[in-house]
Amino acid sequence: MAKKSLLSLLLLLACLLTYAQQPDAAGLKQLKHDQDTLQVLSEDIFSGKGDDGRERAKDAFIPMLVRALKTKYSFRFPFDSLKTIAIKYPQDSAFRIFTWALERENGFYRHFGAIQMNTADGQLKLFPLFDASDYITNPDTISDNKSWMGCLYYNIIHRHYFNQEFYTLFGWDANNPRSQKKIVEMLTFKNGAPVFGGPFFSFAEDSTPKPTRNRFIIEYKKESTATLNYNKELDMIVYDHLISETNEPMKKFTYVSDMDYEGFKWQAGKWMHVNKIFHDAIPMGKGAPTPQPLDQKKKIMTQPKSAEDYEQTPKKPATKKKQ
Incomplete structure (x- = not known):
């Protein structure tokens, strides 16, 4: 217990130090100005007119974001008005990850991103992420930022083991017109x-043991929903067991949940597979969030919701048309 208390105290001190330095008045003014421009561009990337319009917005957004991040102590600025850009932090705030997606008219997606490190002097240290998923024939690989499996990150779990930091990333790839990952x-x-x-x-x-994997991916039907997320109550990764609804296991776009759950538990520096998690171990509507929009046309890609969230969201009253 004493060790856990000390670790919690050290983590708290680290977080306090993280937010000790802020941009100065001029820097803050510049960041707010840049954010306004980035907000417009990010919305055009998401819903601009045609492939050309979205590409132009993307081409303008990237250098503008880099310029904004060059502002000293920009790490402290949340960019919280960028609703179509996912910005995620680990518990220790050692870095943050920006990710976003560009949808093409043919229904396929390309992802973009960057890792901004939390530097002591406030200077920018940035790793751009280059989506190479279209060219990676074997997704079970170890890669760097130049060969990234593009996706939108929706959660990060931090673990410390043997003097090393491990960050488990959870991502969603809208993929193509027939399936998502x-x-x-x-x-x-x-x-x-x-x-x-x-x-x-x-x-x-x-x-029946299987080979250890370098990453774990589920692919399933476009119109379906599936869980893959960390469950805090169980202290496990929980995900839906998937089956082919047409009994064609080679066709991933036919996969749907059979309402059973599998998972991974953290053990000795690895995520160890748990073959079955009983239904009664997961409180209804709590333990297994489904970070996936139900309506693909109305999705906010950085704030996906579970089915329970949609059911509990109050519906807006219909507005009357002017005569």
Whole structure:
């Protein structure tokens, strides 16, 4: 208990130090101005007219974001008006990840992103993320920021083991017109640079052990929903068991949930597979959030909701048309 209390105190002190330095008045004014421009561009990336319009917005957004982040202590500025850009922090605030997506008219997606490190002197240290998923034939690989499995990150879990920091990333890939994906992978840093993936997803305790995976991916039907997220109450990663609704297991776009759950538990520096999590272990409407918009046409890609969230959201009254 004493060790846990000390660790909690150290983490609290680290968080306090993280927010000790802020942009000065001139820097804050510039960041607010840049944010207004970025907000317009980000909305055009998301819903601009045609491929050309969205591409132009993307081409303008990236250098503008880099310019804004060059402002000293920009890490402290939340950019919270950028509703179509996912910005996620780990518990220790060592960095933050920006991710966003560009949808093409053919229904396929390309992802963009960057990791901004939390530097002591407030200077910018940035790792751009280059989506190479269209060219990666084997997704079970270890890669760097130049060969990134593009997605929108919706959660980060921080673990400390043997003097090393491990960050488990949860991402959603809208993929194509027929299927979508969810990805869980480990982010570590080697010599200060990001490394995506690694042998951290073990199936050694299964009745029929399978090879350890460098990342774990589920792919399923476009119109369906599926869970893949960290469950705080169970202290586990929980995900839907998927089956082909047409009994065609080779066709991932036919996969749907069968309402059973599997998971991973953190054990000795790895996520160990748990073959079955009973329904009564997960409180109804709580333990297994589904970070996936139900309506693809009206989605806010950085704030996906569960089915329960949609049911509880008050509906807006219909507005009367002017005569």
